[in-house]
Amino acid sequence: MRSNKSLVLVGMMGSGKSTIGTLISKRLNLDFIDIDKNIEKNEGMKIFQIFEEKGEKYFREIEKNLTIEVLNKKNCVISLGGGAFLNDEIRKKILVDHLSVWLNWPPSTIINRIKKSNKRPVINKLNKHEIKKLIKYRSSKYSLADFKLECENLSKYEIVKKIVKIYESK
Numbered sequence: 001m002r003s004n005k006s007l008v009l010v011g012m013m014g015s016g017k018s019t020i021g022t023l024i025s026k027r028l029n030l031d032f033i034d035i036d037k038n039i040e041k042n043e044g045m046k047i048f049q050i051f052e053e054k055g056e057k058y059f060r061e062i063e064k065n066l067t068i069e070v071l072n073k074k075n076c077v078i079s080l081g082g083g084a085f086l087n088d089e090i091r092k093k094i095l096v097d098h099l100s101v102w103l104n105w106p107p108s109t110i111i112n113r114i115k116k117s118n119k120r121p122v123i124n125k126l127n128k129h130e131i132k133k134l135i136k137y138r139s140s141k142y143s144l145a146d147f148k149l150e151c152e153n154l155s156k157y158e159i160v161k162k163i164v165k166i167y168e169s170k
Contacts, residue, residue, distance in 0.1 A: 006076045007167050008094050010145050011103035012135055013082035013120050014113035016156065020103060021079040023160045028167065031076040035067050035084060042066065047081075051121035064090060071097065083122065086141050099170055100145040101163050106152055107135045 007024065009017040018034050025032035039062055040046055050059045060083070067084050071093050078098075084090050085100075094100050105113075111131055114120050123131050142148075147166055151159055 004074050005170070006071070006074055006078055006098045007163070008071075008078045008080060008098045008100045009103060009163075010080050010085040010094075010100055010142050011082070012105070012110045012114075012138060012142075013122070014110050014117075015082075015103040015105055016151070016159070017079040017103060019156060020159055020163070021077045023156060024163055024167075025077040027160060027164055028077070031073075032079070033070050033073070033076055034079045035063065035070065036079070036081045038066055038070070039063060039081070046119065048119050048121045048124075056121070060087070063087075068093060082138070085145070086138065091141065091144060095144065095146070099147075099167060101147045101149055101166065102142040102145040103151050103159070104139070104142070104148055107132050109152060110135060 007030075009021050011017055018037075021032050021034065036047055039050070039059075043050055043062065045053070047059070050062070063081055063084055064087055067080065067090050070078060071090070080090075085094070111128060114123060123134065126134065149159065149162060154162070
């Protein structure tokens, strides 16, 4: 049995939401929607440029509006931006209407994945301690997702297999 709900992947930047979401959508033959990519397409600029030129407040408003619109779709796989699940309105809609999975990794793994990227405006000016605080804060919100998947020591294919099993059982 398969749910008619969309599957929403939540987690920190660098947690693999886009990569895993693409693989899941192919496996389940569902559309894949990457919120960050949609924002970039709609705005005609990269996320870090939006932050630099228009500010985080502007970005979060665009993110909220586009995410709420996408969440009206059924039977698709959605990769949220790292900060989207922090928004009460977005989180509430996901928890009521969809199936959410938190891709959880140890802070050290996330930091190693994102530290060299200049495409992550939220962490660009933060030191390691500040990034750990951000991860801890965001994790308190991510923990509200329907499922938490510990991803450390799993291949991307093992992660996909576990999430597909969760989705198909709902």
